[in-house]
Amino acid sequence: xxxxxxxxxxxxxxxxxxxxxxxxxxxxxxxxxxxxxxxxxxxxxxxxxxxxxxxxxxxxxxxxxxxxxxxxxxxxxxxxxxxxxxxxxxxxxxxxxxxxxxxxxxxxxxxxxxxxxxxxxxxxxxxxxxxxxxxxxxxxxxxxxxxxxxxxx
Numbered sequence: 434x435x436x437x438x439x440x441x442x443x444x445x446x447x448x449x450x451x452x453x454x455x456x457x458x459x460x461x462x463x464x465x466x467x468x469x470x471x472x473x474x475x476x477x478x479x480x481x482x483x484x485x486x487x488x489x490x491x492x493x494x495x496x497x498x499x500x501x502x503x504x505x506x507x508x509x510x511x512x513x514x515x516x517x518x519x520x521x522x523x524x525x526x527x528x529x530x531x532x533x534x535x536x537x538x539x540x541x542x543x544x545x546x547x548x549x550x551x552x553x554x555x556x557x558x559x560x561x562x563x564x565x566x567x568x569x570x571x572x573x574x575x576x577x578x579x580x581x582x583x584x585x586x
Contacts, residue, residue: 461576463566467572474576486501488514489515501557510546513538517540521535521559524554525554525555528580529574529576530574531570531573533552554574
């Protein structure tokens with residue numbers, strides 16, 4: 434537990450350094466009143482990659498996730514079929530503003546998890562991180578696929 438918490442603190446503390454290095458396709462930054470956190474991500478930007486998602490992944494490092502990218506804002510819903518690890522889902526609009534946070538999605542649960550209307554990006558991270566960091570609607574996700582400028586401070 435202490436190692437995971439240290440890694441989380443390190444990720445939050447190093448987010449400024451990551452941003453200073455410029456935008457990278459394998460990095461997402463989430464910013465809010467609580468501060469900033471950086472995640473290493475795999476990008477799912479086509480139908481096949483989005484359908485596969487994080488299915489069959491047995492574990493995921495604390496500061497890792499998957500960014501789902503859609504061509505345009507739309508109503509989306511996710512499920513956890515064949516997903517082995519619990520996840521937090523951050524649903525964001527076209528400018529990267531988080532519209533909805535779904536915490537602790539249950540592995541193998543086939544119940545749809547609605548993100549709402551106007552969603553163009555979804556960031557999946559390890560369950561519990563959204564709460565521990567204080568991530569909430571109104572916070573902002575930055576990534577090169579999002580039409581916003583990457584954070585620099």
